[in-house]
Amino acid sequence: MDLADSLLLLLAGLLFLPHGQLHPERYSLHQEPPSTGEGSPSLKIAPGNTAFALHFYHLMASQSPGSNIFFSPLSISASYAMLSLGARSHSKTQILEGLGFNLTEVSESDIHRGFQHLLHTLHLPDDRLEMHMGSTLFLSQDLLILPEFLNDSVAFYDSKLFLTNFHDPVGTTQLINDHIKEETQGKIVDLVSKLNTDIAMVLVNYIYFKALWEKPFQPSMTTTQDFHVDENTVVQVPMMLQDTAHHWYLNDRYLPCSVLRMDYKGNMTAFFILPNRGKMKQVEEALTPEMLTRWNRLLQKRHFYRKLELHFPKFSISGSYQLNEILPKMGFVDLFSRQVDLSGITKEKKLQVSKSFHKAILEVDEVGTQAAAATGIFTTFLSAWHNHRVLWFNRPFFVVIFSTNTQSILFLGKVVNPTKP
Structure with a gap:
């Protein structure tokens, strides 16, 4: 069996994990979420998400005052909140506080349940608009992933995990780019380039949104x-x-x-x-x-x-961001360093987030x-x-x-x- 065959079989196994592996107290990914009225889980995390969005924006504006800026703060927040499931001690605190959450006011459990509710709400079928959002971790195929992290990331964030061979940087680059291209309906292409062979982990996030104006232009x-x-x-x-x-x-x-x-x-x-x-x-x-x-x-x-x-x-504009260069300036001090503790993902090796990319495209027209x-x-x-x-x-x-x-x-x-x- 050659490398391509083994990767395809491995991806299929990861993408179709049976729901029976999820914790029984959490509602299924296909059930209707609770009400979105006052007191709903997603509203508990809304202030933190807004704070993170504006913090990220102001940092980008200060670095490039005369440039277009466009990004999806929710996509970034959900990805790193998901990653915090595998972080421990000070690394976990840095991620959650960097995302704008005051941990004396909102608990870690509330944060994850808030994102679970938010993502389920956004993914509810609606024939008036298209909405696809998700996170993907690409991990070295040599790693043994802890079941708790795998189960929780799927249950709370509907995430995907791909195991890949980072000693084949060309093949891994193609795998990542093809995945993102498919998930964003062909809008995001060539997100990643020139991966190093010493990389053990890559985090990407995506969101695709297409909607019609209530009052279209002629x-x-x-x-x-x-x-x-x-x-x-x-x-x-x-x-x-x-x-x-x-x-x-x-x-x-x-x-x-x-x-x-x-x-x-x-x-x-x-x-x-x-x-x-x-x-x-x-x-x-x-x-x-x-x-x-x-x-x-x-x-x-x-x-x-x-x-x-x-x-x-x-018009049409876009924004491309290397999050591993930006987030340390927002309090994520350990995450992209050797000090990070991601032992909740695997016990085999000491993991470090090598790279994280984000790209966003906005197109506005008459409809x-x-x-x-x-x-x-x-x-x-x-x-x-x-x-x-x-x-x-x-x-x-x-x-x-x-x-x-x-x-x-x-x-x-x-x-x-x-x-x-």
């Missing part, structure tokens, strides 16, 4: 317009137009920006935050969990549902949004001219894609130049 009304990247740079973009629809929209009284809420079919919504001219840095610094909560609350009031002439770009990830003239016109409200997204803006029933940020980013993929 393609016939899309025209080429200017987009002002900065004071000296203007690019041409296809600008979509809606001139008769009502939208959830506000011009913030306390912060120099406008906020637009656009709903998708299904339990998803998007917030686009457009800073006033020259106020990007001021608005960016004010992006906090409290501010997002405030906008979300305000944009549910009927007062802010009004007729708007909306000009919005049709809706596709987003995939693998772990908002320079003036907004609010004039009294014929009582006519006009909003031009023709300069950099922020985007937040939000799951309403789990109160979770799926994607977060900044569109600086919509012509740069």
Whole structure:
């Protein structure tokens, strides 16, 4: 039997683990999750997930102030929360606290059950949108994985584990890239390159999201317009137009920006935050969990549902991140070092997370949004001219894609130049 055959058989065995191996007190992966109302498990972890999302965002913004930013904080959080199942002592604490959780307020059990509930809720069948999310660990085939870690990672995170031969870096690279390409409907390709032969473990995460606007744009009304990247740079973009629809929209009284809420079919919504001219840095610094909560609350009031002439770009952007270089700056000090304790995964060898990648792609057009990830003239016109409200997204803006029933940020980013993929 050659190497390819043995890998295929091994993957099939891991991918089709019988549910009988799961702990009996946990509900099956195919059962309906509990209610998503107040007090549901996923809402207990929502504050921590939001804190992590904004911490990651601000770190990226400080490192690349003039670049597009786009990532899936939920995909990253779920992956590392899953990995914490195999961490011990201080390494476990660092991961969970790095993910934004105050362990004096939310227990480790609450965290895992929160993610279990959240992922099951997001995966419930809905013919109005497509949603695929998951985590995969690629481990050396020489390792004997502890059953508790295997069972818990499947039960709580619906994760997949692949055993592979890292002494064949070309074959392993192809295996990882093919897996992610398939899971993201072909949107994420060539995520990994140039793996070293001394690697024993690779963590990847993915999310694929495709949804239709509740109020789609008319393609016939899309025209080429200017987009002002900065004071000296203007690019041409296809600008979509809606001139008769009502939208959830506000011009913030306390912060120099406008906020637009656009709903998708299904339990998803998007917030686009457009800073006033020259106020990007001021608005960016004010992006906090409290501010997002405030906008979300305000944009549910009927007062802010009004007729708007909306000009919005049709675009595609992406973000690629080496998490093993970023997360240590967020408190994950031991995880990518020799000090990490992952003895809950295997007792045979001392494991170290060698690499972790994340890539996200956002496509917005007239009918809706596709987003995939693998772990908002320079003036907004609010004039009294014929009582006519006009909003031009023709300069950099922020985007937040939000799951309403789990109160979770799926994607977060900044569109600086919509012509740069």
